[in-house]
Amino acid sequence: MATEILMPALSPTMEEGTLAKWLVKEGDTVSSGDILAEIETDKATMEFEAVDEGIVGKILIEEGTEGVKVNTPIAVLVEEGESADDIEVSSAPKEEAKSAEPEEKPAAEAPKSKPADTSPDWPEGTEMKEQTVREALRDAMAEEMRRDGDVYLMGEEVAEYQGAYKISQGLLDEFGPKRVIDTPITEHGFAGVAVGAAFGGLKPIVEFMTFNFAMQAMDQIINSAAKTLYMSGGQMGAPMVFRGPNGAAARVAAQHSQDYAAWFMQIPGLKVAMPYSASDYKGLMKTAIRDANPVIFLENEILYGRTFEVPDIDDYTVPFGKARIWREGDDVTIVSFGIGMQYALEAADKLAEDGINAEVLDLRTLRPMDTDAIIRSVKKTNRCVTVEEGWPQGSVGSYISSVIMQEAFDYLDAPVINCTGKDVPMPYAANLEKLALVTTDEVIEAVHKVTYR
Amino acid sequence: MAARRTTKKSEVSPEEMLSYYRDMLLIRRFEEKAGQLYGMGLIGGFCHLYIGQEAVVVGLEAAAEEGDKRITSYRDHGHMLACGMDPKGVMAELTGREGGYSKGKGGSMHMFSKEKNFYGGHGIVGAQVPLGAGLAFADRYKENGRVTFTYFGDGAANQGQVYESFNMAALWKLPVIFVIENNQYAMGTAQKRSTSTDEIHKRGEPFGIPGEMVDGMDVLAVKEAGERAVAHCRKGDGPYILEIKTYRYRGHSMSDPAKYRTREEVQKMREERDPIEQVRAKLLSGKSITEDKLKEIDKEIKEIVNASAEFAKESPEPAVEELWTDIYATEIPQEVN
Numbered sequence: 200m201a202t203e204i205l206m207p208a209l210s211p212t213m214e215e216g217t218l219a220k221w222l223v224k225e226g227d228t229v230s231s232g233d234i235l236a237e238i239e240t241d242k243a244t245m246e247f248e249a250v251d252e253g254i255v256g257k258i259l260i261e262e263g264t265e266g267v268k269v270n271t272p273i274a275v276l277v278e279e280g281e282s283a284d285d286i287e288v289s290s291a292p293k294e295e296a297k298s299a300e301p302e303e304k305p306a307a308e309a310p311k312s313k314p315a316d317t318s319p320d321w322p323e324g325t326e327m328k329e330q331t332v333r334e335a336l337r338d339a340m341a342e343e344m345r346r347d348g349d350v351y352l353m354g355e356e357v358a359e360y361q362g363a364y365k366i367s368q369g370l371l372d373e374f375g376p377k378r379v380i381d382t383p384i385t386e387h388g389f390a391g392v393a394v395g396a397a398f399g400g401l402k403p404i405v406e407f408m409t410f411n412f413a414m415q416a417m418d419q420i421i422n423s424a425a426k427t428l429y430m431s432g433g434q435m436g437a438p439m440v441f442r443g444p445n446g447a448a449a450r451v452a453a454q455h456s457q458d459y460a461a462w463f464m465q466i467p468g469l470k471v472a473m474p475y476s477a478s479d480y481k482g483l484m485k486t487a488i489r490d491a492n493p494v495i496f497l498e499n500e501i502l503y504g505r506t507f508e509v510p511d512i513d514d515y516t517v518p519f520g521k522a523r524i525w526r527e528g529d530d531v532t533i534v535s536f537g538i539g540m541q542y543a544l545e546a547a548d549k550l551a552e553d554g555i556n557a558e559v560l561d562l563r564t565l566r567p568m569d570t571d572a573i574i575r576s577v578k579k580t581n582r583c584v585t586v587e588e589g590w591p592q593g594s595v596g597s598y599i600s601s602v603i604m605q606e607a608f609d610y611l612d613a614p615v616i617n618c619t620g621k622d623v624p625m626p627y628a629a630n631l632e633k634l635a636l637v638t639t640d641e642v643i644e645a646v647h648k649v650t651y652r
Numbered sequence: 653m654a655a656r657r658t659t660k661k662s663e664v665s666p667e668e669m670l671s672y673y674r675d676m677l678l679i680r681r682f683e684e685k686a687g688q689l690y691g692m693g694l695i696g697g698f699c700h701l702y703i704g705q706e707a708v709v710v711g712l713e714a715a716a717e718e719g720d721k722r723i724t725s726y727r728d729h730g731h732m733l734a735c736g737m738d739p740k741g742v743m744a745e746l747t748g749r750e751g752g753y754s755k756g757k758g759g760s761m762h763m764f765s766k767e768k769n770f771y772g773g774h775g776i777v778g779a780q781v782p783l784g785a786g787l788a789f790a791d792r793y794k795e796n797g798r799v800t801f802t803y804f805g806d807g808a809a810n811q812g813q814v815y816e817s818f819n820m821a822a823l824w825k826l827p828v829i830f831v832i833e834n835n836q837y838a839m840g841t842a843q844k845r846s847t848s849t850d851e852i853h854k855r856g857e858p859f860g861i862p863g864e865m866v867d868g869m870d871v872l873a874v875k876e877a878g879e880r881a882v883a884h885c886r887k888g889d890g891p892y893i894l895e896i897k898t899y900r901y902r903g904h905s906m907s908d909p910a911k912y913r914t915r916e917e918v919q920k921m922r923e924e925r926d927p928i929e930q931v932r933a934k935l936l937s938g939k940s941i942t943e944d945k946l947k948e949i950d951k952e953i954k955e956i957v958n959a960s961a962e963f964a965k966e967s968p969e970p971a972v973e974e975l976w977t978d979i980y981a982t983e984i985p986q987e988v989n
Contacts, residue, residue, distance in 0.1 A: 207691030210907030211698065231684060232901070232922065234915075243909035250688045269693055309976055351793070377793070383823070388782050388816025395786015398771050399721070401793055422776050423783060431764035432754035433978040435771070467979050491981035 201281055202251055203272040206260070209238060209245045216240045217265045218273060227255045235274070236262070253278055316521050317572075320478065321510040330509040332502045335477040336366050339484035340404060342514070344374055347402065350488055351378040353393060354406030354443075363408045364444060364503055390416030390441070394423045397437035397493075404488065407443035410459050410497065424493040425468030440487045442496035445473070446538060446588045447625055447636060449501070456625035458589035460537065463495040464565040464598070470519055471566040473497040475540035477507035479563050482517030490519070499538045520567030524576075528556035531646050532576040534599055535586035536562040539637065542618070543586045546642035555650060565595060570602050577603055581612040582649040586642055591619040613649040618642050664872060666940045672714065672871045673931045674949055676706035679730040680928060681957045682739055683902075686729065686746055689961060690906050695746045699760045702730035704901035707927035708833050709734040711874025712801055712894075715882050719796070723771040723784045724803035726761035727833075727900075731803065735768045739956055743964035751967030755974055778804060778811030781830070785817040788828035788891075799827045799885040807838025809852045815859075818891070822859040825890035829881045830856070832893065833868070835900040840912040853895035863893030869925040899925070 206216065217239040223229055230252040238247050256277035260267055267273065330338075344350045351374075356363045358371040358381040371379040382389040386407065393403040407413040413420065420441060428436030447456035463471045470492055472483045480498070487494040509515075525540070526547050535543040540561050547557040558576050562568060577583050583603055585596030596617030603615055621635045683701040690699050702709075705727075713734045716722075724731045732742050737753065745752025745763050753763045763773040771787060774780040784802025791798040808814065809832055821828050832852050836843050843850065853863030862884065866877040874896060881892040899921045903910050910918075935941040 205692060208693050208906075209691075211696060213907070240907065242907055243911075245907065245909050246915075248687075250684055250691075383816075383819055385816040385819065387813045388785075388820060391779065391782025391813060392786040392789055392817070392820055395723075395771075395783035395788075396790040396793070397786070398783065399787040399790025401790045418776055418779060419782065423774070423779055427764070427772070428981055429978045430754055430758040430762035431766075431772070431978075432752075432757055433981070434754075434764050434766045436981050438981070470980075491983050 201256060201275055201277045202253065204235065204249075204274040204276055206267045206269050206271045206273050207238070207247055208269045209240050209247070210242055213240045213269060215266050215268045218260050218262055218267050219244060221258060221262045223255050225255050225258055229253065229255060229276070249276075251276060254281075256281065316518065320482065320517055320523065321512060321515070326511040327508040328511045329506050330477045330481075331504055331506050332477045332480045332498070333364070333366055333504060335481035335507075335509055336484055336498070337368055337370070339481045340367070340488070341370060341373065343485055343488040344370070344378060347488075349400065350402045350404065351380065352404045352406065353380040353382050353389060355382055355384055355408050357381060357406050362406070364500060366498075366503070367406065386412050386415040387419065390419040391423065393439060394419050394437050394493075397424070397439040398427070398435050402488065403439045405439065405441045407441065409455060409500075410443050410445040411455050411457055413441065413443070413459070420469075420493070420495070421466055425466050428492070429468060436491065437493045438491045440484075440494045440496055442484075442487075443498060444500040444503070445497035446499055447620075447632075450627060450629065450632060451625075452627040453624035458537075458587065458620065460497060460565055460587065461589050461593055461595050461598075463497070464568075464595060466566075468493070469566060470494045470564065471497065472519065472564045473537040474563055475502065475535075475537055475561055477505070478509045478515070479517055479523070479561070481509055482515050483519070483563060485514070485516045486519055489516075497537060502538055517563070519564045520569050521563070522569035522572035523561045523563055524558065524572070525561055526557065526559040528558040529580055530556045531582040531584060531650055532558045532560060532573070532580045533584050533586060533642065533646070534560045534562065534573055534596075536565060536595070537588070539586040539588055542637055542639045542642050545639040546586075546646065549639070549643055550646055555646060555652070557646060570599075570606070573599060573603065574606050577607045578610045581610050583611075583615045584618060584642060584645045584649060585615065586618045586637060588620045588637055591617060591622055594619050613651065616645040616649055618645050664875075666935065666938060668714070669931060669935055670941065670949070672710050673928065673935060673946070674953065675710045675713070675734055676871065676928045676931065677950065677953050678739070678956065679703075679706045679710070679733050681953050682733060682743070682960065683729060685957045685961050686743065687902070687906070689743075689747065689964070694965065695760070696748065697759055698726065698905045699746065700727040700905050701902040702727055702900070704921070704927075705833060705835060705868065705898045706730060707871040707874055708831070708868045708896050708898050709803075711868075711871045712831065712878040714871075714875040715878030716799075716801065717882075719769065719798050720882075721769040721771060721787050721791070721798060721800040722803070723780045723787060723800065724773065725777065725780055725805060725808065726773070726775050727805070728761065728763060728773045732763060732765070732768075732770055732773075735765075735770050737765050737768050737770060739960035740963040743960040744967045747964040747967070748969065749964060749967035750970045750974075751963060755978075756970040757974065757978065778808040778813050780804060781808065781811070781814045782817045782820075784830075785821045785826055785828050785891075788821065788826035789824065792824070792826055797886060799829060799882055801829050801831055803831045803833055805838065806832060806834040806836065806843050806847060806852060807841070809855070810838075810847060815855070818856055818859045818861055821891040822856075822861050825888060827885040827888070828891045829878075829885060830861075830891060830893045832895040833898055834895055835898050837900070837904070837912065839904045840908070842912065851895070853893045856891075856893040861891050861893055863895060866894055866896045868896035868898030869927045869930065871927055871931060
């Protein structure tokens with residue numbers, strides 16, 4: 200049976216090309232792998248090989264022809280005893296490739312989020328205990344490791360040193376070296392090993408000594424951990440936690456003082472938590488470890504030693520995507536997360552002295568983000584200030600501003616102001632460092648601006 | 653090709669030889685068909701064909717046991733067929749259709765099968781190497797006696813994360829076989845222009861990882877080396893490196909002008925070293941297999957491949973709702989093994 204040889208697409212973008220040269224003539228016998236012609240694409244001149252065997256019955260497009268559309272028949276291959284003259288060929292490109300074209304259907308809408316959950320985190324009258332963020336994190340990991348033998352911790356200095364920031368204190372003693380593993384200083388490598396272990400059925404907790412070092416591992420976090428579930432059509436993913444201190448500590452300068460909230464928040468497939476209080480560190484860490492997806496857990500070195508009240512409840516968890524209202528108010532909404540909450544709450548206290556009642560929202564998780572809570576509050580206060588330590592361009596605050604514009608534009612009485620870190624690498628000098636960070640005074644000033652008083 | 657053979661060839665029955673022939677031929681014909689569908693515009697983007705390298709995966713699969721894992725780069729069609737994944741599902745993924753292994757969302761470079769312990773299909777050069785070490789980490793953690801075949805090319809062998817993985821694999825005695833598929837060209841850059849050594853397998857020595865060079869055009873040599881590596885790993889002695897010298901007949905991807913090597917070099921390899929022809933000749937030189945029997949197999953393979961192409965053309969494009977699925981998992985799937 201005769202087969203048409205079609206003008207091939209030789210690159211992902213090729214639509215047409217020049218048939219530069221025929222290397223066979225009519226009557227030649229060809230077999231699979233023989234070069235038939237040279238074809239010039241937009242990129243290069245390529246050799247075009249035969250896939251089938253047969254005799255070149257007829258050449259339909261002369262060499263030197265330019266603008267030959269992909270899938271146009273350029274020659275006919277016949278079997279012995281056949282004549283090319285009996286075959287009808289069209290000069291138009293074959294329709295077959297059309298089915299590969301995207302159809303003009305409207306994109307399906309993103310699924311809507313569930314109705315807002317505004318319930319309190321713990322029942323009224325619950326007994327509370329005082330705990331540092333450091334202790335809360337440690338307890339959360341220990342509880343989950345007791346609960347599930349597939350959960351393990353790996354990272355630099357997590358075992359014998361008891362954690363560079365003493366977060367994993369005592370875990371080696373309780374769980375042994377099989378489950379609390381000191382890694383070499385090799386972030387790219389051990390992040391990849393942990394993602395592979397998650398594919399293989401374990402639930403790793405990866406500690407980065409700081410998230411500044413996680414930049415070495417970015418490819419494994421994003422390309423391997425976040426995207427595999429989608430790329431595999433749901434067959435396998437990476438249930439795991441990447442955790443460690445994020446943002447500025449004190450006097451460690453540019454390479455050790457960056458807030459990655461906005462970076463990670465952008466990635467579909469990742470979940471991102473950035474808690475402020477010890478109870479949220481505990482409850483969200485337990486949720487993160489149980490989650491079936493890769494979770495980025497952004498901690499803060501300055502908060503590690505801070506003491507908060509933590510509910511004394513067995514198995515205390517906090518759901519993702521649920522903001523916490525720390526303070527109710529009618530005059531302005533202040534939205535923050537992580538250490539930014541410290542400035543937000545301080546500002547709210549001082550503003551109250553001036554008779555301005557701020558509502559303070561702690562997002563707690565940035566992906567999923569409880570935008571419903573923000574919108575609900577802004578509809579009440581009509582004004583909004585966001586607070587974060589990261590840089591202004593492409594910040595978490597700029598995303599929140601766009602959401603408010605789209606969903607509550609008519610409710611706004613003033614433009615949203617984003618209080619952020621300054622648009623500079625972190626300086627070392629004490630005075631300059633102070634200037635580079637967001638401050639309580641800046642938050643207060645922003646509130647005065649949006650409230651016009 | 654300096655293949656080092658330390659043991660004599662193990663006995664292989666004609667039936668086994670025939671199955672290697674069949675498996676290699678399936679890959680060859682499948683890839684030829686994929687190239688054809690690409691030319692017709694039915695496959696888009698990047699498409700890296702495995703033609704010429706068939707003996708590598710077929711030889712190593714012959715050394716693997718049920719439950720062992722494999723992971724590779726983007727030149728992955730051969731690995732999937734060799735580990736028993738359905739050609740229809742693979743081809744339909746290439747055409748981006750609902751019936752593909754990833755429902756059309758992964759494409760040529762990103763395909764997976766939990767059922768067959770095939771962990772991808774990874775598009776970033778070298779990224780699969782720590783992932784493979786991690787799979788082995790999970791196996792060691794669970795003490796299940798499995799090994800992981802972690803494939804990468806001579807090009808990827810220059811990535812830093814490969815040596816980070818060597819270090820951890822050796823340190824923690826992970827049951828991982830690092831398989832360097834040395835097809836001698838990293839995209840268009842010949843090994844001698846990119847790599848400081850012509851014996852990449854020796855790069856494991858400073859880490860204490862044994863390695864050997866294997867003739868990758870000889871399926872039996874690959875199988876035997878694979879058996880040595882598997883035995884080493886299963887015994888709990890840690891990782892093993894196999895540098896398998898092979899050759900890719902086609903371009904790096906589809907739009908490869910192949911100006912970095914001569915036509916004659918490719919032709920010579922095809923004529924003198926072809927892995928399928930070698931087995932074919934061996935089979936025919938024995939008494940038990942006739943030319944007719946091989947023709948029958950050729951025909952059967954052609955039918956399988958044609959059926960996969962038909963399926964890949966007819967399977968519908970994924971439903972638009974698929975855009976929004978599989979971004980987050982709601983629960984962790986339970987391990988079966």
